[in-house]
Amino acid sequence: GENVEQHPSTLSVQEGDSAVIKCTYSDSASNYFPWYKQELGKRPQLIIDIRSNVGEKKDQRIAVTLNKTAKHFSLHITETQPEDSAVYFCAASGTGANNLFFGTGTRLTVIP
Protein backbone atom coordinates (compact mmCIF):
# COMPACT_ATOMS: atom_id res chain seq x y z
CA GLY A 1 0.00 0.00 0.00
CA GLU A 2 0.86 3.67 0.21
CA ASN A 3 3.96 4.68 2.19
CA VAL A 4 3.85 8.15 3.71
CA GLU A 5 6.97 9.60 5.29
CA GLN A 6 6.91 12.70 7.47
CA HIS A 7 9.67 14.97 8.73
CA PRO A 8 10.68 16.20 11.18
CA SER A 9 9.43 14.04 14.03
CA THR A 10 9.77 16.92 16.48
CA LEU A 11 9.87 20.65 15.88
CA SER A 12 10.27 23.52 18.31
CA VAL A 13 9.75 27.11 17.24
CA GLN A 14 9.50 30.45 18.98
CA GLU A 15 6.08 32.01 19.13
CA GLY A 16 5.54 34.10 16.04
CA ASP A 17 7.93 32.12 13.87
CA SER A 18 6.87 29.81 11.04
CA ALA A 19 6.78 26.03 11.12
CA VAL A 20 7.10 23.73 8.13
CA ILE A 21 6.37 20.01 8.09
CA LYS A 22 7.10 17.91 5.03
CA CYS A 23 5.69 14.63 3.77
CA THR A 24 6.43 12.34 0.86
CA TYR A 25 4.26 9.58 -0.53
CA SER A 26 4.93 6.61 -2.74
CA ASP A 27 1.72 5.93 -4.67
CA SER A 28 1.41 8.21 -7.67
CA ALA A 29 -2.32 7.42 -7.77
CA SER A 30 -2.90 9.25 -4.48
CA ASN A 31 -5.05 12.31 -5.02
CA TYR A 32 -6.18 13.50 -1.63
CA PHE A 33 -3.85 14.83 1.06
CA PRO A 34 -5.29 15.90 4.42
CA TRP A 35 -3.45 17.23 7.46
CA TYR A 36 -4.66 16.43 10.95
CA LYS A 37 -3.88 17.99 14.31
CA GLN A 38 -4.02 15.87 17.43
CA GLU A 39 -3.88 17.61 20.77
CA LEU A 40 -2.92 15.63 23.82
CA GLY A 41 -5.66 13.20 24.79
CA LYS A 42 -7.91 14.21 21.94
CA ARG A 43 -8.90 12.76 18.60
CA PRO A 44 -7.17 13.88 15.38
CA GLN A 45 -9.01 16.69 13.63
CA LEU A 46 -8.67 17.89 10.07
CA ILE A 47 -7.05 21.30 9.73
CA ILE A 48 -6.60 21.52 5.99
CA ASP A 49 -6.62 19.27 2.94
CA ILE A 50 -5.59 19.50 -0.69
CA ARG A 51 -6.53 17.62 -3.80
CA SER A 52 -4.23 16.85 -6.67
CA ASN A 53 -5.79 19.36 -9.03
CA VAL A 54 -4.33 22.26 -7.05
CA GLY A 55 -0.79 23.07 -6.01
CA GLU A 56 -1.44 25.24 -2.97
CA LYS A 57 -4.22 25.98 -0.53
CA LYS A 58 -4.32 28.50 2.25
CA ASP A 59 -6.57 29.01 5.25
CA GLN A 60 -5.57 31.96 7.42
CA ARG A 61 -2.24 31.02 9.05
CA ILE A 62 -2.15 27.54 7.57
CA ALA A 63 -1.13 26.62 4.05
CA VAL A 64 -0.42 23.38 2.25
CA THR A 65 1.60 22.92 -0.92
CA LEU A 66 1.61 19.88 -3.18
CA ASN A 67 4.16 18.79 -5.75
CA LYS A 68 2.71 15.78 -7.55
CA THR A 69 5.75 15.29 -9.74
CA ALA A 70 8.03 14.95 -6.75
CA LYS A 71 5.32 13.28 -4.66
CA HIS A 72 5.66 15.54 -1.69
CA PHE A 73 3.47 17.97 0.17
CA SER A 74 4.10 20.36 3.02
CA LEU A 75 2.25 22.12 5.81
CA HIS A 76 3.16 25.70 6.60
CA ILE A 77 2.04 27.44 9.78
CA THR A 78 2.85 31.13 10.03
CA GLU A 79 2.83 33.36 13.11
CA THR A 80 2.76 30.34 15.37
CA GLN A 81 0.97 30.53 18.71
CA PRO A 82 1.27 28.32 21.82
CA GLU A 83 -2.09 26.74 21.00
CA ASP A 84 -0.58 25.40 17.78
CA SER A 85 1.43 23.00 19.94
CA ALA A 86 0.22 19.48 19.06
CA VAL A 87 1.07 16.47 16.95
CA TYR A 88 0.45 16.96 13.26
CA PHE A 89 -0.16 14.12 10.85
CA CYS A 90 -0.14 14.15 7.08
CA ALA A 91 -2.05 11.51 5.13
CA ALA A 92 -2.68 10.36 1.59
CA SER A 93 -5.38 8.44 -0.22
CA GLY A 94 -6.32 7.81 -3.81
CA THR A 95 -9.12 7.12 -6.21
CA GLY A 96 -10.58 3.68 -5.80
CA ALA A 97 -8.46 3.06 -2.75
CA ASN A 98 -10.41 3.96 0.32
CA ASN A 99 -7.42 3.59 2.61
CA LEU A 100 -6.10 6.66 4.33
CA PHE A 101 -2.45 6.26 5.24
CA PHE A 102 -0.83 8.51 7.80
CA GLY A 103 2.68 9.80 8.23
CA THR A 104 4.52 9.20 11.48
CA GLY A 105 3.56 12.53 12.97
CA THR A 106 5.38 15.70 13.98
CA ARG A 107 5.28 16.96 17.53
CA LEU A 108 5.24 20.74 17.28
CA THR A 109 6.09 22.81 20.32
CA VAL A 110 5.62 26.56 20.18
CA ILE A 111 7.69 28.28 22.84
CA PRO A 112 6.07 31.42 24.27
Added chain:
Amino acid sequence: GAVVSQHPSWVICKSGTSVKIECRSLDFQATTMFWYRQFPKQSLMLMATSNEGSKATYEQGVEKDKFLINHASLTLSTLTVTSAHPEDSSFYICSARDSWDTEAFFGQGTRLTVV
Protein backbone atom coordinates in the same frame (compact mmCIF):
# COMPACT_ATOMS: atom_id res chain seq x y z
CA GLY B 1 -18.26 18.78 11.29
CA ALA B 2 -19.68 15.30 11.27
CA VAL B 3 -19.64 13.23 14.43
CA VAL B 4 -18.14 9.80 14.95
CA SER B 5 -18.78 8.23 18.30
CA GLN B 6 -16.62 5.43 19.65
CA HIS B 7 -17.37 3.30 22.69
CA PRO B 8 -16.15 2.47 25.18
CA SER B 9 -13.57 5.20 25.74
CA TRP B 10 -11.60 2.86 27.96
CA VAL B 11 -11.78 -0.77 28.95
CA ILE B 12 -9.81 -3.10 31.18
CA CYS B 13 -10.11 -6.80 30.55
CA LYS B 14 -8.52 -10.01 31.68
CA SER B 15 -6.08 -11.85 29.47
CA GLY B 16 -7.88 -14.39 27.29
CA THR B 17 -11.17 -12.55 27.10
CA SER B 18 -12.63 -10.69 24.12
CA VAL B 19 -13.45 -7.02 23.88
CA LYS B 20 -15.77 -5.29 21.40
CA ILE B 21 -15.33 -1.66 20.41
CA GLU B 22 -18.06 0.20 18.54
CA CYS B 23 -17.68 3.03 16.08
CA ARG B 24 -20.77 4.93 14.94
CA SER B 25 -21.22 7.73 12.47
CA LEU B 26 -24.01 9.82 13.93
CA ASP B 27 -24.96 12.19 11.13
CA PHE B 28 -23.63 10.78 7.88
CA GLN B 29 -23.38 7.50 6.04
CA ALA B 30 -19.93 6.06 6.49
CA THR B 31 -19.15 4.19 3.31
CA THR B 32 -15.73 3.39 4.66
CA MET B 33 -14.50 2.98 8.19
CA PHE B 34 -10.91 2.66 9.31
CA TRP B 35 -9.46 1.13 12.42
CA TYR B 36 -6.13 2.37 13.74
CA ARG B 37 -3.87 1.52 16.60
CA GLN B 38 -1.81 4.21 18.22
CA PHE B 39 1.06 3.63 20.60
CA PRO B 40 2.22 6.38 22.97
CA LYS B 41 3.86 9.22 21.09
CA GLN B 42 3.58 7.32 17.86
CA SER B 43 1.64 7.57 14.68
CA LEU B 44 -1.67 6.07 13.67
CA MET B 45 -1.08 2.57 12.37
CA LEU B 46 -3.79 1.48 9.97
CA MET B 47 -5.07 -1.94 10.97
CA ALA B 48 -7.90 -2.46 8.52
CA THR B 49 -10.35 -0.76 6.22
CA SER B 50 -13.95 -1.82 6.01
CA ASN B 51 -16.65 -0.99 3.51
CA GLU B 52 -20.27 -1.45 4.44
CA GLY B 53 -21.52 -4.93 3.68
CA SER B 54 -18.19 -6.41 2.69
CA LYS B 55 -15.26 -8.03 4.41
CA ALA B 56 -12.60 -5.84 5.91
CA THR B 57 -9.25 -5.42 4.23
CA TYR B 58 -6.47 -5.96 6.73
CA GLU B 59 -3.03 -4.43 6.57
CA GLN B 60 0.00 -6.64 6.45
CA GLY B 61 0.90 -8.02 9.85
CA VAL B 62 -2.56 -7.58 11.35
CA GLU B 63 -4.17 -10.88 12.34
CA LYS B 64 -7.68 -10.97 10.94
CA ASP B 65 -8.70 -13.80 13.25
CA LYS B 66 -7.61 -11.82 16.26
CA PHE B 67 -9.03 -8.45 15.27
CA LEU B 68 -12.52 -9.12 13.96
CA ILE B 69 -14.10 -6.23 12.11
CA ASN B 70 -17.74 -6.00 11.18
CA HIS B 71 -19.31 -3.19 9.16
CA ALA B 72 -22.90 -4.32 8.94
CA SER B 73 -24.47 -0.93 8.31
CA LEU B 74 -23.54 2.48 6.97
CA THR B 75 -23.39 3.87 10.49
CA LEU B 76 -21.77 1.14 12.56
CA SER B 77 -18.51 -0.77 12.56
CA THR B 78 -17.20 -2.93 15.36
CA LEU B 79 -13.74 -4.16 16.24
CA THR B 80 -13.52 -7.23 18.44
CA VAL B 81 -10.18 -8.07 19.98
CA THR B 82 -10.38 -11.81 20.58
CA SER B 83 -8.41 -13.66 23.23
CA ALA B 84 -6.76 -10.43 24.29
CA HIS B 85 -3.24 -10.47 25.71
CA PRO B 86 -1.24 -7.75 27.47
CA GLU B 87 0.59 -6.92 24.23
CA ASP B 88 -2.78 -5.94 22.73
CA SER B 89 -3.00 -3.09 25.23
CA SER B 90 -3.09 0.07 23.18
CA PHE B 91 -5.17 3.00 22.02
CA TYR B 92 -7.57 1.98 19.27
CA ILE B 93 -9.23 4.66 17.19
CA CYS B 94 -11.71 4.50 14.35
CA SER B 95 -12.46 6.96 11.61
CA ALA B 96 -15.16 7.17 8.98
CA ARG B 97 -15.67 8.90 5.68
CA ASP B 98 -18.27 8.86 2.94
CA SER B 99 -15.95 9.14 -0.06
CA TRP B 100 -12.30 8.62 -0.99
CA ASP B 101 -11.58 12.31 -1.24
CA THR B 102 -13.42 13.68 1.74
CA GLU B 103 -12.47 14.29 5.32
CA ALA B 104 -12.24 11.29 7.60
CA PHE B 105 -13.76 11.97 11.00
CA PHE B 106 -12.31 10.30 14.03
CA GLY B 107 -13.89 8.71 17.03
CA GLN B 108 -12.57 9.63 20.45
CA GLY B 109 -10.59 6.41 20.73
CA THR B 110 -10.61 3.47 23.12
CA ARG B 111 -7.83 2.77 25.54
CA LEU B 112 -7.61 -0.99 26.00
CA THR B 113 -5.68 -2.42 28.93
CA VAL B 114 -5.31 -6.17 29.16
CA VAL B 115 -4.27 -7.44 32.56
